[in-house]
Amino acid sequence: MENSVKVGYVSGDISQSNTTVYHAKIDTSVKRLEKDFNDGNIKQAMNDLSSLLEENKANSAIKYQLLVKKTSFLFALQKHNEAISLVNSIEKNYNEFLDIAYEEVKLIVLSLQKKEEDFFQIVDKIISESSEDLKRAKFELMYCLNIGDTVKAKTIFEI
Structure with a gap:
């Protein structure tokens, strides 16, 4: 034994x-x-x-x-459609491995789908789990650029 x-x-x-x-x-x-x-x-x-x-x-x-x-x-x-399909497949088949790298690509999906509330829930999670000095404004800029709101993106960028 x-x-x-x-x-x-x-x-x-x-x-x-x-x-x-x-x-x-x-x-x-x-x-x-x-x-x-x-x-x-x-x-x-x-x-x-x-x-x-x-x-x-x-x-x-x-x-x-x-x-x-x-x-x-x-x-x-x-290649948004192919990428979104792959994100959905990853979420379904590799759920036990999901990490910040996945959440970052998921943010792109949520911004393209204009799901602002879901987007910022993941942002808050990434910021709280990250050891880096991440600012919410960086993610707000990303969201605005992805939805095509260049006026708001410019305002955030100039801050």
Whole structure:
């Protein structure tokens, strides 16, 4: 009995170590994807992202992170319908992994749908959970820009 406990404990340590290394590799890959995307190598970034999704289809936690990144890329490319569909799929299938990264893309959906109350509920949650000095005005600016209220956005920006 004691041996099996030790083996389980050692196995757990090895698994945790492997998971940490695995996540570090994914983080590095995501940073490279972001760099490629931001440098204008959009097709390459999207192809690499698709490859990473295929390679990690069995690991739900990593697949979730990659899908959230894909969603943010789709919004940047103004493929709103595809992005919104993916946000809904993530919410349905990866509920146990939802984090601030997801909530940030969810904010885009809510602003596009002009759901102001829901938008600012998530803003308040992000601000309360974040270690960064986030100001509500930044989110108000984002909301106004996404709904096309440039007059109010200009007022907020000039404050």
